[in-house]
Amino acid sequence: MKIIETKQLTKRFGDFTAVKGIDFSVEKGEIFGFLGPNGAGKTTTINMLTGLAKPTSGSITIANEDGIKNIKKVQQLIGIVPDESNLYDDMSGFDNLTFCAALYGMEKSKREARAKHLLELFNLADTGKRPFKAYSKGMKRKLTIAAGIIHEPEILFLDEPTTGIDVESARQIRKLIHSLNKKGTTIFLTTHYIEEAERLCHRIGFIVEGRIVKIGETNELLQEAQRENTVEFSLDESAAFLAPSLIKDFPKVSVKTVGEHTLRIISEEKVDLMPFMNFFDERGISVREARIIHPSLEEIFVRITGIEAGKMKKEKEGKRK
Amino acid sequence: MKKRLAFYSILMKDMKNYYLKPPNISWGIIFPVAWTLMFFLRTGSPVDIREILPGVMSMSVLFGTTSMLAVTITFERKSRSFERLLLAPISLNLLMLAKTTGAIIFGVINAFVPVLFASFWIDFSGVAWGTMVLSIMLIAVTSTFLGLFISVSVSEVFEAQTFSNFIRFPMIFLCGLFIPIQALPIVLRPLSYLLPLTYGADILKNSINGNGLISPWLSLLVLLGFSFGLFLTSTHNIKKKWIY
Structure with missing residues (x-):
């Protein structure tokens, strides 16, 4: 059952079109990853879905309601965790949570019980009375997520939940996302950590320059990429000049240079190592290592967006600092 | 019930986070006290104190409300915590009413600081207390919505303060608080009637000294008109600028 559906969703800012008529849907109970490089239109899309931006055209349906009119x-029905922890600095963790609950009309006894429960769940019970400004980055992120789910929403929008925080906190947050989803919450996730999306998401949509260029189940996307066979050769000499000769001798494969001494042979058929070993041997080049590469989601991302995921991650973290 | 709860929570949160903070309490008390003492000590005679009381009260309300709104709206907008409120399932009108009610209450309390001081020197016999309270409330509402309009028009707290001063200080001289409008150069008088504080101060003068120049009913209508106009323009601007 579709819980989020957009049709021809478009957002223009003057002459610039940030989101260009996107169609996608999210199934109830799934974790949907929304990936794309910086400026691709992810946050604008989330803002339109949550009511912080008005679409220029197109439609949004969320839980059978018109997401624009209603x-x-x-x-x-929704919970939102923005990319920045934006709770109130001078209020305690507990007060922040009960305030957020009150915005959704929760009664005092219920919201206090829920706040206590969430502080315990997020390992923040000891610091519940401390002001938000005294929290570490990881604690702030966890409390912001707790504030997003205080009213037990059906759908949770998570914008970069683990960016810029320590490894342990990120691990705990991923665990929490997984457990929330197990309890039935539909999760719409944007992240710059591709491996995080690969690990958590049931389905993934890639957005580039305001258009959805690929969408599908995470396993299917990986299988699709894995239909290609990739073997990586690490050589003791510069690899770049060998590519033209390799393509000439092996017309059915494609060759990619990865770094100064590394080549990748990509083929739709299974790669037989011997002819390549002979090729290098004939030219007096030693092969230090040859290994089969299993394409990850990160490689699919790079292939689709043309952007190195690591570079994008650094950009995003740099922006935050 | 749910809406009332959200309204009350936003109001209480602002009270606790901003209005009841020592710097703001001191601003709320010291500022009117300073104005009051400055004028009262200078005028000396009880009659004069009663004459300038409406002006001092109006000024206390105007400065108290507009300054606080600059903090509660512009600051939250800057720190993005205002987004949290915009994403809550409450209407924008209710949200903005909740955000401004604290400033209105703060303004009304500010207005009574000069009254408290004046009570040591003057006799309040003949004061129409009901009309006075009503006029203070109307001045507080209009000034708060003026502060809201300013806060929505800028993006930084210092910009809000600067913009406010451009409006507030001319109002001291143009709205008949201390200089009667008839004593102003003829070219400036039409400007006086374009400013809401002229009407608020006039009802206040009527209630304290019975010497207002404008019909209280007309002033009431004009103040209500200004309040609605400023509030609706502000919410329209929020929809346009913040829910882009």
């Missing part, structure tokens, strides 16, 4: 009704 946005206030929809907001009762």
Whole structure:
């Protein structure tokens, strides 16, 4: 059952079109990853889905409600964790949570019990009375997520939940996302950590320059990429000049240079190592290592977006600092 | 019930986070006290104190409300915590009413600081207390919505303060608080009637000294008009600028 559906969703800012008529849907109970390079239109899309931006055209349906006309009704059903921890600095963790619960009309006894439960769940019970500004980055992130789910939303929008925090906190947050989803919460996730999306998401949509260029189940996307066979050769000499001769001798494969001494042979058929070993041997080049590469989601991302995921991650973290 | 709860929570959060903070309490008390003492000590006679009381009260409300709004709206907008409120399932009108009610209450309390001081020197016999309270509330509402309009028009707290001063200081001289409008150069008088504080101060003068120049009913209508106009323009601007 579709819980989020967009049709021809478009957002223009003057002459610039940030989101160009995108169609996609999210199934109830799944973790949907929304990936793309910086400026691709991810945050604008989330803002339109949550009511912080008005679409120029197109439609949004969330839990069978018109997500544009009845946005206030929809907001009762959704939880939002923005890319920045934006709770109130001078209020304690506990007060922040109960305040957020009150915005959704939760009664005092219920919201206090829920806040206590979430502080315990997120390992923040000891620091519940401390002001938010005294929290570490990881603690702030966890409390912001707790604030997003205080009213037990059906759908949770998570914008970069683990960016810029320590490894342990990130691990705990991923665990929490997984457990929330197990309890039935649909999760719409954007992240710059491709391996995080690969590990968590049931389905993934890639957005590039305001258009969805690929969408599918994570396993299917990986299988599709794994249909290609890739063997990586590490050589003791510069690899770049060998590529033209390799393509000439082995017309059915494609060759990619990865770094100064490394080549990748990509083929639709299984790669037989011997002819390549002979090729290098004939030219007096020693092969230090030859290994089969299993394409990861990161490689699919690079292939689709043309952007190195690591570079994008650094850019995003740099921006935060 | 749910809406009332959200309204009350936003109001209480602002009270606790901003209005009841020592710097703001001191601003709320010291500022009117300073104005009050400055004028009262200078005028000396009880009659004069009663004459300038409406002006001092109006000024206390105007400065108290507009300054606080610059903090509660612009600062939250800058720190992005305002987004949290925009994403809550409550209407924008209710949200903005909740955000401004604290400033209105703060303004009304500010107005009574000069009254408290004046009570040591003057006799309040003949004061129409009901009309006075009503006029203070109207000045507080209009000034708060003026502060809201300013806060929505800028993006930094210092910009809000600067913009406010461009409006507030001319109002001291143009709205008949201390200089009667008839004593102003003829070219400036039409400007006086374009400013809401002229009407608020006039009802206040009527209630304290019975010497207002404008019909209280007309002033009431004009103030209500300004309040609605400023509030609706501000929410329209929020929809346009912040829910882009």
